[in-house]
Amino acid sequence: MKDTQIKKLIAAEVKRQKSVINLIASENIVSKDVLEALGSELTNKYAEGYPGKRYYGGNSVVDKIESLAQERALKAFGISADEWHVNVQPLSGSPANVAVYLGLVPKEGKIMGMSLDHGGHLTHGHKVSASGKFWTQIPFGVDPKTEVIDYTALKEKAMTEKPNIIVAGFTAYPRTVDFKKFREIADACGAILMVDMSHFAGLVAGKAYAMSPFDYADIVTTTVHKTLRGPRSAIIFARKDARDLGKAIDKAVFPGLQGGPHLNQIAAVAVALKEASTPAFRKYAAQVKKNAHVLAEELKNLGWHIISGGTDSHLVLVDTWMNGQGVSGKEASERLEKIGIIVNKNTIPNETRSPMDPSGIRLGTAAETTRGKKEKDMQKIAGMIHKALSKK
Numbered sequence: 001m002k003d004t005q006i007k008k009l010i011a012a013e014v015k016r017q018k019s020v021i022n023l024i025a026s027e028n029i030v031s032k033d034v035l036e037a038l039g040s041e042l043t044n045k046y047a048e049g050y051p052g053k054r055y056y057g058g059n060s061v062v063d064k065i066e067s068l069a070q071e072r073a074l075k076a077f078g079i080s081a082d083e084w085h086v087n088v089q090p091l092s093g094s095p096a097n098v099a100v101y102l103g104l105v106p107k108e109g110k111i112m113g114m115s116l117d118h119g120g121h122l123t124h125g126h127k128v129s130a131s132g133k134f135w136t137q138i139p140f141g142v143d144p145k146t147e148v149i150d151y152t153a154l155k156e157k158a159m160t161e162k163p164n165i166i167v168a169g170f171t172a173y174p175r176t177v178d179f180k181k182f183r184e185i186a187d188a189c190g191a192i193l194m195v196d197m198s199h200f201a202g203l204v205a206g207k208a209y210a211m212s213p214f215d216y217a218d219i220v221t222t223t224v225h226k227t228l229r230g231p232r233s234a235i236i237f238a239r240k241d242a243r244d245l246g247k248a249i250d251k252a253v254f255p256g257l258q259g260g261p262h263l264n265q266i267a268a269v270a271v272a273l274k275e276a277s278t279p280a281f282r283k284y285a286a287q288v289k290k291n292a293h294v295l296a297e298e299l300k301n302l303g304w305h306i307i308s309g310g311t312d313s314h315l316v317l318v319d320t321w322m323n324g325q326g327v328s329g330k331e332a333s334e335r336l337e338k339i340g341i342i343v344n345k346n347t348i349p350n351e352t353r354s355p356m357d358p359s360g361i362r363l364g365t366a367a368e369t370t371r372g373k374k375e376k377d378m379q380k381i382a383g384m385i386h387k388a389l390s391k392k
């Protein structure tokens with residue numbers, strides 16, 4: 001690279017990444033092949049439209065790439081083109097979710113989503129996101145005692161509010177989401193069921209998540225860059241039936257929300273999906289989950305309040321504040337960064353502090369498992385976290 005300034009900064013970031021223990025639940029470490037596809041000449045190509053229906057010439061190669069990414073997306077999740085439509089063009093998770101609402105929820109309609117402090121994502125209808133500005137969020141959350149989703153309260157609210165769409169999925173919820181219960185509720189109130197599996201997609205592909213959203217949902221969205229270990233990107237799946245949801249989704253992505261697809265990114269998605277379809281990835285997904293379980297158990301045994309009492313995924317939510325007996329999430333993340341452990345501060349259910357200095361931290365095991373860490377390493381890391389947070 002001739003640009004020495006950027007070259008140096010990239011080298012510095014690579015060095016930083018290699019020198020820390022990365023417990024950011026939404027990050028991972030992609031393969032050299034994914035990086036190669038991302039850095040390829042495919043970035044030069046404009047191809048507004050979809051394979052076989054483009055607004056530009058010269059698509060003989062990129063059509064093949066996009067079609068291959070679609071095929072591999074179906075294969076990675078064990079589903080077929082007879083039942084599922086796939087759109088691999090969303091630039092990232094937030095535009096993918098907004099595209100679903102744009103395509104399927106009428107103006108000023110209702111999105112039932114998990115509230116942010118209970119583990120939902122901003123794009124599940126929070127008022128600072130487009131999803132909450134153009135549509136109305138009907139929030140649901142967890143039971144204050146068990147800290148798991150309160151399905152009874154969810155159903156009651158859904159029956160009263162009659163949302164247009166219900167979003168099952170999370171950004172900071174450690175437990176299995178019961179898609180079957182969500183399906184029953186969506187059917188009872190007449191809503192579309194969307195699962196945002198951004199966080200746990202790698203576990204679904206690796207058959208390490210308790211349920212597959214594809215058995216129950218109408219729409220499944222996912223980012224590719226978290227547990228799925230691909231480039232920053234997103235995919236939307238739509239069930240094929242008389243409603244033709246896929247057609248509305250395609251129109252919403254392009255021309256509704258985006259212009260030309262990022263074909264270098266789509267090629268990198270295809271590479272990652274091939275990797276996620278291997279037996280090695282299955283082993284990886286199982287290890288991610290085992291590691292998170294050990295991390296949660298160790299921290300619990302050391303006296304920390306683990307939200308919901310444990311985890312069924314790659315993610316652990318720790319209440320570090322513990323009603324003033326511990327340290328705030330901000331203080332915790334700063335103390336951990338000083339000893340080379342990178343986490344993010346996070347709100348916890350029924351948060352009493354501010355989002356900028358909340359009561360907890362979120363931990364995830366996807367990146368460190370890619371580096372080969374196992375249960376023993378997690379025990380060690382839990383000890384390091386405990387020591388850093390207990391210091392007076």
Ligand SMILES: Cc1ncc(COP(=O)(O)O)c(C=O)c1O
Nearest residue numbers: 092093094121170171196198223
């Ligand atoms: C559940 C969920 N959906 C959507 C997104 C948005 O993804 P992106 O940051 O790629 O826009 C995230 C990101 O953290 C997420 O956790």
